Amino acid sequence: MKQQLLLLCCVSALTTAQANESWKVKTAVQGTYLGYANSQYRDSLHEEGAVVSADYLDEGGITAGYTHSELSYKNNIQRLDQNAYFLSARKHFHFDAIPGKITLRADGHFIDNTDPSNDTDDVSVGATQASFTSYDKKYYADFGYAYSHYQNKLHVSQYTPTVGVGLFEGDGWLQLRGYFIETSNPDRAQGLSSTQAAEIKYTHWLTPDGYFKPTNLQLGGVAGRRFYTVDMDAGTVANLADVQTGGVTAGAEWKLSDNGKLLLMGGNNFYKNRTAGDSYSGAFGYLNANFTW
């Protein structure tokens, strides 16, 4: 209830900000459907959510998000319903000695679900990130840290160093991110005290030509193992996922109007439940429609 009130206040503040020209407000609705293949227990997961973010000139901004998820199981296991709340604030700094922009960011996640074991319920996550973007948009680097608190004696620390580089005279962007995740209690983390994974993302911008041609294409992949991942790009926490052992994604974004965009992504992720010996994959589709006011 507290989280809902806090989120409502943020959305209200962001909507008010819209009235002021110094603020740029962006709203998005998004949905994901994930169908599991070859899993002994999992059937499907679908999520629906909305995100509102507001940026004040070039100074910084705030974002608030809400996602409702429903995870369906096989074998008559009761469905798990989840509400996740996300708040984020960022501040940009311009130092004359540095040829780029420094951004400091702080995120908070609050997750509430119907997990009868409480293992994934009442999760709270605090995450911070310091990033550098060069003025010529050719280089990017960030370092992120996330601390996740779970019930039943588990907390998770995640370190994410990231580098990004512009390619093809600004038409392409390549980003590499390492995930170094440490769990406080291996008994609560499928026997894992730590996991490491690497994530690669490539975005290529296309010259607009007609209504149906996308403005950009996206490709991504994950190698290694990651568990209880906090994704600071997506603003999500993988509290319901088993150990991810890999994945590929592809997507495209279209311009709907002067201020509206549509992002469509799909892919296949690979998971393993080490405790149950269940290895499976999850094919997903993701849709995001956003509008800048």
Add this chain to the structure above:
Amino acid sequence: MKKIRSALLLAGLLATSSCAYADNEAAWTSSYNLEAGKKYAEALSALDAVSDSGTEAQLVLLRKGWLTYLQGEYNESVKYYQTALEQNPKSLDAGLGITLPLLAQQRWQEAAMYSKQVLESAPNQYTAYLRLIVAEEGARDWSAMKKHAEALTEHYPSDTSAFVYLARANAWLGDKEAAKKAYTATLSRLPKHYEATAYLAKN
């Protein structure tokens, strides 16, 4: 005796004032000469001799803003121009000046905001339009860029830059025909313009 004393006092005052004027003039001359020699830090230091609370306070601030901008001290430059604007909100010099360090730091929204403020006071002011368009290009706001580039071509129909920006905005918006038309207009104003020639050869 009283008359002699008064005359001496007046002469003293005139001498002091003339001396201060000569000092100020020397400082300005030195600052401009040093800038011409690209010695921006020295040109800034030369202004130390000029009072920044006198009649030329505005000019001192504007000049400091400009010289710090030239040195790449963009945050300092923004501060000088902001102070100048606080002292004289009607100053178009300060409103335009502040856009320079902001554009250099790629603070597109703020640069656009100050450009719009200048345009409110001085509608159709060329430099303000141009800097607004540059900010919109940086922010990849192609629709706004097109709108303002179109306005610029209407108000300054002989200007090459206006047509180049209009062509770029149309190209980014996917309107090839409009982009070609604007690039063709560019070539009428500046034959052999590199960007226009290259685009028209490709499309």
